[in-house]
Amino acid sequence: MTSTLEHHHPATRLRTVLESAAADDGTLPPLDQELVRAMALPEDLPETLGIAEVADLTGITAHTLRYYERIGLVVVARDAAGRRAYDRAALGRIMFVTWLRLSGMPIASVTRYVELAQAGTHTADERLALLLEHRAAVVSHLRDLQTALAVVDYKITTYGGTCGS
Amino acid sequence: MTSTLEHHHPATRLRTVLESAAADDGTLPPLDQELVRAMALPEDLPETLGIAEVADLTGITAHTLRYYERIGLVVVARDAAGRRAYDRAALGRIMFVTWLRLSGMPIASVTRYVELAQAGTHTADERLALLLEHRAAVVSHLRDLQTALAVVDYKITTYGGTCGS
């Protein structure tokens, strides 16, 4: 369970997973639903993973993974010795949760989503509503970031000008 | 100095300013540098503004505006009675700072930028470097957000499917 990879930001790490999943045909295609399905999990994983391996794979520290579990954000099985054993499904859940976090969903909302998912299929409507709401927030944030980028670019291109702020 | 506008998120408010600046020809064009120049300040402002008006214009609360000044993030003049009097330049600085904050620049970096700007024109190189670095961070964040959006969209479109997480 020794960690062999250097540390990276979660998004970088998850994107690495994505790219290794997409590298079969040597291309780095634009993101679409097929790619997302492909990126979900690499195929050559052992049955279960230790916390350090999940940390490497996701870019989330082991400390944070334990924290996430503590607050009910993910559920993880244990091996005979009481250590966390992440199977394929658990890893998938963690990656999804990580994307939700990266997209700015507050932990409270992720927790709510996870609780709904655990409650059974009859909560699908509510979960969907949660995701749609979040989607709108992400789109809005994306718009703001693009505007901010334009403002920063304007400032950059006018350097050497008379602008004093 | 009474506040007449309802409260909004800073990005919403600043975008309102942008749109009112762009409304001259009735269009809502894609953001570009000309637009950004135009959005900087509406033309029909009084000489100076009170803190409540700036709060309305930017979506930043008066409390936060004072906080920003306290930590050296902006500099603001006072009127005879000791009240903050924001002139055109101060308002422009605050709007720029707000865009920096909205694009995720930490307060410490904004403060550094502001200090450099106050130090004089000989710091232009360093300021430019700061902005370029930040620009890269924004672009990276934008990419991550787009990926996350794709993941969320995948989840949304597969609702009703077999996916249990």
Added chain:
DNA sequence: CTAGGACTTCGAGTGCACTCGAAGCCAGTC
């Protein structure tokens, strides 16, 4: 049999960015 290292829990600490409340000043109104 012992040492090392990765794991465990629990609780407390950190960093960032606000956010608020209290107490007081000051301009205009009835």
Added chain:
DNA sequence: GACTGGCTTCGAGTGCACTCGAAGTCCTAG
């Protein structure tokens, strides 16, 4: 000339999301 509302400062409090350390357990290698 008291009242009201908006401003002022200062310091303390809040919320979020980690982040860390201590003390102990368990497997593996030498």
